[in-house]
Amino acid sequence: MNLRRLLLLSQLPFWVLLVAAFLLLSSTLDARVQASERAAQTRARLVSVAKVMQHVVDLETGLRGYVITGEPRFLEPYNAAQAALPQELAALERDSSAEAAGRIRMLVGRWQSEVAAPELLARRDSAAAAALVKTGQGKRILDSIRAEVSAPSAEQTRDLQSLEAVASAQLRRLRLTLVGVGGVALFTSLLATLFSAYQLSSSFGRFTVAARRLSVGEAGVHVEQRGSAEIQQLAGAFNHMSGALALARQQSRAHADGLASRNDWMARLGEFGDWMQAARSLEEGARILERALPELLPGTRGTLVHHNASRNQLLPLAIWGGEIGSTTPPDSCWALRRGEVISPGTERLAPACLGGPGGTYTCVPLFSHGETLGILRLRSAVEGTEVSADLRLLLPGIVRQVSLALAGLRLQDRLLQQSIRDPLTGLFNRRRLEDELAAQTAHASASGEPLSLIVLDVDHFKRLNDTFGHDAGDAALVRLSAALRDMAPPGSTPARPGGEEFSLLLPGHDLAVASALAERLRAEIAGWSLTHAGISLG
Structure with missing residues (x-):
């Protein structure tokens, strides 16, 4: 059920009550109107009866005044009543019972013929007129007319009172109905509103609780899909959003872990680069x-x-x-x-x-x-x-x-x-020799170990250069440096300080060992027979 239908159904009792109230009020109003109409008709009949009675009284009054006084002006009410009475009797016949109206008409005609006409003729003879009055015939007829008029008047009065009582009761019933229907409608509307509000608040309350749990980082938050179709759709969308958010958080954590691992690896790589820059050799x-x-x-x-x-x-x-x-x-x-x-x-x-x-x-x-x-x-x-x-x-x-x-x-x-070796011979140069000599001298002084230094100088090297050229001299120096390097013991420093001068620094070797090594080197070089470019150097 969708939310629109739920709201419509929640208001259905209110609408039913409104329709029922309308029908009830309509019927009550109809009854009230009918009672009012009947009362109005009854009042109209009473008015007609009263008018007939008034005309009868006018007939009697005018006749009596004329008979007593003999003045024609007293006949004016009589004549007016006589002229209007047929019309009123006809109206009485329409509004009241035709039988009663007929009897009244007959009695009025009888009174006119038996009382009024003789008295008018006998007016000249007062004794005859008095005798007619004394007979009481006119009074009896008039009493009969009054009786005929009074009977329907009393009946009509009772009907009118009954109708007015009914109308008053209906009016009270209408008021009570209005109050009751209004109260029931208001109460029903209040209940329907409270029920709809409860349904909506309970539904949205579930979303509020779930959203609060989701906002604090709780995983796997879901809302039960129940209620109206819109609430179920909203719950489905919320659950989908919760799942997507959980997946995004998981991916974010994985990405953060990956970034942390990457940063740690980059830090180690940077540290490695720093250490490699601090190194001074391939070793x-x-x-x-x-x-x-x-x-x-x-x-x-x-x-x-x-x-x-x-x-x-x-x-x-x-x-x-x-x-x-x-x-x-x-x-x-x-x-x-x-x-x-x-x-x-x-x-x-x-x-x-x-x-x-x-x-x-x-x-x-x-x-x-x-x-x-x-x-x-x-x-x-x-x-x-x-x-x-x-x-x-x-x-x-x-x-x-x-x-x-x-x-x-x-x-x-x-x-x-390049800074410590001689480019021609590959031996250490003078700078390296001086550094090693200072370091080894300090070490020998501190440790008491022997330290020897062999210094060599090639004889007649200038004459060799002048005679055979510098290339031949360089070849002789390279050959001599190779012999010096081959004979140098491990840990020693063979060097060419400059020109045709060579040296060999021997840490840990005493004078006797150094002298023997120098003599062996001199003897080997003395036995050489050098050639260069096919030319014997001697």
């Missing part, structure tokens, strides 16, 4: 990578390989998750060949890399400023499963950060090597 960067990559790529294992100085090998730089790193040639990886992310084992046309791990894995090339730095090779920690799609979405950001950090460390390493 330090490798130690940071081995700690950071398992956090940035959870649930994976893998290796990060990079080019060596000659760019002919890929050397393991960072290993995590129990993976085994190995040195491989650069052209063995399809990712480096194609310059894109490759997942052998999952892509239809992607073959496994030469020397790569078995199973399913992903190779991501590392580039920075157009330079190929190496490969990030990873796979799921659970054998036989693929790297998750969410983790694949994180790879570009991680790879970009790692590539920038590696490029910075490699550039920093190159600049460092």
Whole structure:
């Protein structure tokens, strides 16, 4: 049932009462009108009777005055009554009983013929007129007329009183009916209004309670679908809105959790970048990578390989998750060949890399400023499963950060090597030698360990340059630096301070060991027979 029909039905008793009240009032008014009409008719008959009686009295009065006085003016009422009486008798016949009116007409005619006419003739003889009056014939006839007139008058008076009583009772009944119908209609309307208000307030109260529960974050709030069709439709729409709101809240929480996880991951990535910028060498960067990559790529294992100085090998730089790193040639990886992310084992046309791990894995090339730095090779920690799609979405950001950090460390390493090494011989230069000498001297002084320094100078080097040219002199210096590097023990610092001067800093070696090493080096060099461009240098 819809709300409009419910409201109409709630007002139906009121309308029924109104119709019943209208019908009752109409019938009561009809009865009242009929009673009034009958009373008016009765009054009209009484007036007719009274007029007839008045004319009869006028006849008698006028006749008696004339008979007594003999003056013609006393006959005026008589003549007027005699002229009007037939019309009034005719009206009386219409309004009252024709039989009673006929008797009155007969008695009036008899009085006129038996009393009035003789008395008028006998007026000249007063004794005869008196004798006629004394007979009482006129009085008896008039009494009969009065009796005939009084009977219907009394009856009409009783009818009039009865009709007026009925009319008064009907009027009281009408008042009571109006009051009763109005009270019942008002009470019924009040009940219908209260019932409709209760139905609406209870229905909307359920929505108010549900909306309040929904506003405080309660999930699964539903309104029972009962009541009118509109209320049921509203409840259905509210329940749909509640479900949609719960889904939106769930999605919002999931999105918020995802954003929090993403923010946490970005914070870790930023922290990783800060640590990589603080590193001063690839070795330090490798130690940071081995700690950071398992956090940035959870649930994976893998290796990060990079080019060596000659760019002919890929050397393991960072290993995590129990993976085994190995040195491989650069052209063995399809990712480096194609310059894109490759997942052998999952892509239809992607073959496994030469020397790569078995199973399913992903190779991501590392580039920075157009330079190929190496490969990030990873796979799921659970054998036989693929790297998750969410983790694949994180790879570009991680790879970009790692590539920038590696490029910075490699550039920093190159600049460092350029600042501490001699470009011709590859040995440490004078700056590095002085730094190492100061550091090792302080260490030897503090620890009491021996420290030796071998200083070499190539004899007749100027004559060699002048005779065979600077290229021949450079070749001789490179050959000598190679011999010095080969004989230098681990932890020592072979250096070329400048020109044809060389040195070898030997921490932890005493004078005897250093002297023996210097003599062995001198003897080896003395036995050389150098050539350059097919020319013997002696």
